Amino acid sequence: MGPAPVITIVTRTQGRPRFLARCLQSVISQTRGDWRLVLVNDGGLREDVERVVASRALELAGRVEIRHRAVSEGMEAASNFGFAGASTPWLTLLDDDDTWDRRFLERMLDAAAALPFSAAGVACHSEVVIERDDADSIVEVRRYPFNTDLVAVNFERVSVENCITNNAFVFRRETYEAVGGFDESFRVYGDWDFVLRVLLSFDIEVLPERLACYHRREGGVTPNSFQSMPHAAERYRARMVNVWLRGERGRSPAVGALIAQGAALREQRALMQRLDKYLNALHRLRNAPGLKRLERLFLGR
Numbered sequence: 001m002g003p004a005p006v007i008t009i010v011t012r013t014q015g016r017p018r019f020l021a022r023c024l025q026s027v028i029s030q031t032r033g034d035w036r037l038v039l040v041n042d043g044g045l046r047e048d049v050e051r052v053v054a055s056r057a058l059e060l061a062g063r064v065e066i067r068h069r070a071v072s073e074g075m076e077a078a079s080n081f082g083f084a085g086a087s088t089p090w091l092t093l094l095d096d097d098d099t100w101d102r103r104f105l106e107r108m109l110d111a112a113a114a115l116p117f118s119a120a121g122v123a124c125h126s127e128v129v130i131e132r133d134d135a136d137s138i139v140e141v142r143r144y145p146f147n148t149d150l151v152a153v154n155f156e157r158v159s160v161e162n163c164i165t166n167n168a169f170v171f172r173r174e175t176y177e178a179v180g181g182f183d184e185s186f187r188v189y190g191d192w193d194f195v196l197r198v199l200l201s202f203d204i205e206v207l208p209e210r211l212a213c214y215h216r217r218e219g220g221v222t223p224n225s226f227q228s229m230p231h232a233a234e235r236y237r238a239r240m241v242n243v244w245l246r247g248e249r250g251r252s253p254a255v256g257a258l259i260a261q262g263a264a265l266r267e268q269r270a271l272m273q274r275l276d277k278y279l280n281a282l283h284r285l286r287n288a289p290g291l292k293r294l295e296r297l298f299l300g301r
Helices: 017-028 046-055 075-083 104-113 173-179 190-199 232-245 253-286 289-298
Strands: 007-013 035-042 064-069 090-093 119-133 138-146 169-172 203-220
Touching: 007 017, 007 075, 017 035, 017 046, 017 138, 035 046, 035 075, 046 064, 064 075, 075 190, 090 104, 090 173, 104 119, 104 169, 104 203, 138 203, 169 173, 173 190, 190 203, 190 232, 232 253
Parallel strands: 007 035, 007 090, 035 064, 119 203
Antiparallel strands: 090 169, 119 138, 119 169
């Protein structure tokens, strides 16, 4: 019998056995083994999930519990269903299509153990992995760093966009219970809303290491969550603004105002980035040796 678990991992899955197998391998490969995995089958075929788990039964060593839901009620409802009854001091999410660096749990739990009690948990940097899900394989297309400039988590940053991927946050069970878990009325953006509600009462520390991989599809047979729900992002962002401005369930209208301004701030930042690129290109062009000689010729130097 292994060590008592100190963290509960909830994995939400629905009809993606190939991704689930990769996700389980990511958990099994962790350098720290005192975890408990709750696998929420959110309306998918029971046989698919049980077959994948059975194929890794030896490595999982009794540390996994499968919870089946006959009908999906959304990702946030699946999260709450998975965390219900958790007794470990720490909680985290790892969706079936995402992965971790093999030292994720080791580094994050070490950082969490050193947190002041006023901190809800710790977030790390992430890497976005763009991939294509073909009929017989998952092909990586490219990857790039995400939020590597993140040194502190505050309302100014988080109100513009969720700067923490949902698989990059280890948080206290007491914090989860204090904020009431995830808001099940959100079909998407529920993790963003959760981080904001946590920040109303607690700090979130940052471990500046790239330990979480957030996978996204670019073509192939398996869509991303947003792709399967047309216009979901626009609708639920509007809902985010509305519930925060109204102060529902203890939310802050002041934060709602920041979220409402977030889209304009993102566009402004994107414009400034493009302008910087143009100015840098013009500077390089002006300083090219040939153009320098031409400039001196015209000026009679």
